[in-house]
Amino acid sequence: MDTLSYKTVSANKATVNKEWVVVDAEGQILGRLASKVANLLRGKHKPNFTPHVDCGDNVIVINAEKVVLTGKKITDKQYVRHSGYPGGQTFQNPEDILNKYPERLVEKAVKGMIPKNRLGSVLFRNLKVVVGSEHKYEAQKPKVIDLNSIK
Numbered sequence: 497m498d499t500l501s502y503k504t505v506s507a508n509k510a511t512v513n514k515e516w517v518v519v520d521a522e523g524q525i526l527g528r529l530a531s532k533v534a535n536l537l538r539g540k541h542k543p544n545f546t547p548h549v550d551c552g553d554n555v556i557v558i559n560a561e562k563v564v565l566t567g568k569k570i571t572d573k574q575y576v577r578h579s580g581y582p583g584g585q586t587f588q589n590p591e592d593i594l595n596k597y598p599e600r601l602v603e604k605a606v607k608g609m610i611p612k613n614r615l616g617s618v619l620f621r622n623l624k625v626v627v628g629s630e631h632k633y634e635a636q637k638p639k640v641i642d643l644n645s646i647k
Contacts, residue, residue: 508546509549509550512549512551513544515638516556517536517640517641518556518558518640518641519536519557519558520559522562522563523562524563524643526563526601526602529557529602530608532643533557536555537553537610540552541646554622554624556626556633557625558626560598560599560602561598563598565590574587575587575589575593
């Protein structure tokens with residue numbers, strides 16, 4: 497009897513196929529955008545996904561200043577920071593962050609959705625967030641992805 501042998505194939509740094517993709521954040525809801533970008537960064541959309549390897553794509557998010565927050569989150573939500581000194585706790589709402597550094601709002605949302613370990617640090621370096629529709633990564637020939645088509 498001739499039987500088939502199925503072997504689990506684990507990706508490693510040498511066998512991973514990394515691509516560059518562009519995502520347009522204009523009119524996208526922040527949390528939904530962040531979860532889809534986190535999946536692209538992690539590589540969970542690929543058939544050879546391996547949990548302990550960086551097998552995701554390099555993602556460029558353009559038009560970061562045009563991201564949408566639903567409800568009253570733009571004024572009511574608060575991001576908390578602490579300097580480490582007594583009384584060093586500071587609060588910011590998304591409106592302040594959008595006015596001063598619009599790319600940081602998307603970065604914070606995506607960073608919260610990737611692993612909190614060494615792999616997460618490597619994955620976060622694959623994210624490039626840009627204000628406006630022009631970016632400096634044309635040499636990598638990035639592929640444009642429509643987030644509405646991703647489940």
